[in-house]
Amino acid sequence: MTEIKSNSENIVEVKDLVKIYKDGNVKAIDKISFTVKKGEILALLGPNGAGKTTTLSVLATLLNATKGATFVNGYNVAKDPDKVRKSIGFVFQEPSVDGEMKGWENLELHAVLYGMPKKERQVKIQEVLKIVDLEDRANIYVKNYSGGMKRRLEIARGLIHEPKVLFLDEPTLGLDPQTRRKIWEKIKELNKGDLNMTILITTHYMDEADELADRICIMDHGKIIVMDTSENLKKQLSGDVIDIQFENVDNQFKFPMIIKQVKKISGVKNISFGTAGNEQEIIPKIQLPPGMPATVSPEMIQARMREILSDPRKLLMAWKKMPMTANMFLSAPLIAKKKIAYMFDDKLLEEVPENIKQELIKIKKGEYPEEEVDIEPSLSISCENGGKQLPLIIQKINENNLIIKSVDMHQPTLEDVFLHYVGSVIREESSNQTKDVKKMIQMRQLRK
Amino acid sequence: MSELSNTQTKINYNAVWALAKRELLGFWRNKSRVISSIAQGILFLFVFAGGFSSLSITIDGVPVDSRAFTASGIAAIVILFTGIFGGMSIFRDKMFGFMKELLVAPVSRRTLMFGRTLGISLQTLVQVLIMIGLSITFGYYGYDINLIWRVMLVLPVALLASMGIVGVGLTISTRLNDMQSFGLIQTFIVMPMFWLSGALFAFNSVPLPMQVIMMCNPFTYSVDLFRLMLLGVSYFPFWLDLIVMVVFGAILILIGARSFNKMEVS
Incomplete structure (x- = not known):
């Protein structure tokens, strides 16, 4: 040393x-x-x-x-x-x-x-x-x-x-x-x-x-x-932040294109894409396996599970060491699986046991389309002179036939700073456009 | 992790006692555990000691009352069950975060382990006494004033035996990461050690191959020494029992200490 x-x-x-x-x-x-x-x-x-x-x-x-x-x-x-x-x-x-x-x-x-x-x-x-x-x-x-x-x-x-x-x-x-x-x-x-x-x-x-x-x-x-x-930190994000929420849309594939177009508008510095999925209790009711001391309460186990579910690495360890948890994952509701799937990037995915990996890849590829209905897409755009650029941005969105639910413009908050730094770093890694959107969804999920 | 903990080896005896007390209090407060251990004792005594009462058993040419024989074996077995599953309390602490609190405290791992071993051993001792007390109440040992001395002699033997067994419990629970393995341990460690210890049947009444297997089970010697103390007769000489117990006890507790030192809690 x-x-x-x-x-x-x-x-x-x-x-x-x-x-x-x-x-x-x-x-x-x-x-x-x-x-x-x-x-x-x-x-x-x-x-x-x-x-x-x-x-x-x-x-x-x-x-x-x-x-x-x-x-x-x-x-x-x-x-x-x-x-x-x-x-x-x-x-x-x-x-x-x-x-x-x-x-x-x-x-x-x-x-x-x-x-x-x-x-x-x-x-x-x-x-x-x-x-x-x-x-x-x-x-x-x-x-x-x-x-x-x-x-x-x-x-x-x-x-x-x-x-x-x-x-x-x-x-x-x-x-x-x-x-x-x-x-x-x-x-x-x-x-x-x-x-x-x-x-x-x-x-x-x-x-x-x-x-x-x-x-x-x-x-x-x-x-x-x-x-x-x-x-x-907030000062570094000069200008305004524009949050645009969309109605439920099926044509999410359009977003990468819109992002590209909006980025060309002068003054726009950074765009992040997110979804507001429904929060759902993903921890199942559990029964104690036989042999556990009576002092162990289900609440304690749930608390422990909550902790494990919030950290992909801990989840990985659990899957590897306890086959039971792997089965629990496979039989979990789709929304829960999705949440978990977005916590794993490609690198981490390599370490996942094979049967779970297949499932995660399926979810990430979007092979369960009926669930997409739950997703409410949103864009968060940081830009100089927001008031002046906003009409232009909305125009671009309208050209793509997407329905806006609400628009909000505000001074940057710490949350925007966070999104700016953590979001952009990830985005630069990928070039593929659909992958891009998925990654961005993932980021939003992580932030929760 | 191990490098960190090896730098400090001093034992903090106040902490040892506090940890042992926690273990004992936990046992005492958990009334279901106290009741179930007594109930289990009564059941064992009735089923085994009662059920085998018609067998005639001779050790070293001395006829032995079969109820006393079985009762003393069961008293020894209590050490096995309580010791191993007591060591599992580490698993509970690991599972529910308390282990982190212990590991981040400025005491050596040795202190932590010593405290826990002492606590579980004392708790085992209490249970052994309960079992012997029940057998005496049922009259399995006959009523004899000399029993007091014999029980006194059993205590150090029980303490020694439980140290080794707790070592096994510690080793298992520090390496264990999920609850399902409890069944595995029950099947592959506790049960063989239990059935092959000669606690319930006479050593010289089984075929030779089985005798050999039983002689490989270190716990056989603990049971034997227990009998020597309680009944005054044994299959193996006193010195052999003692040596095996000390040597195995030391080895098992060292292995337990090693796994405990290496334990990492994420």
């Missing part, structure tokens, strides 16, 4: 980090470098499988880096894992509290693991419970907590040992808007208050990143695509 001295002003330093997973040979992180200053909130933003969680896992000593150096709180992550572990708190993406223990006991065990003496433990646990408003629930079994309470308990647990850096992996995933707000407030308090905690947060939600982060780092395919403040 190359000797790189840690700079005291940066509490997190990542230098040329590469992580390749042994099984599958996937480059999860492809040579990224960044630093985080003391007291800063950094949001890692990106589609599923972009490498956000992997990055945090390496920083938190859960995974070994394949190459590169990482420092947290001045300690080398590879050489001083113990000291790093003591300096960080980690709130995981999926629940990691023990439902069979009471809230207090979860915190107590954590405090013991972090080597806190008994007296200090009592005081500290009381303190963190207060921070997350769970004082009156501390003596209830965690399995009886609501999703939001579990989340808050996990945040409390991450705070007991007063970490210098707090890692939050999708902290508000699947929570209701009020609880999300509440957790945001807590996060801000931790960052702004006396604690002045440095926080690294991964998220899919643009509003979350916009609200919380001092700086935003957009990642895709294991690379950092852009990293700046939300303000600066």
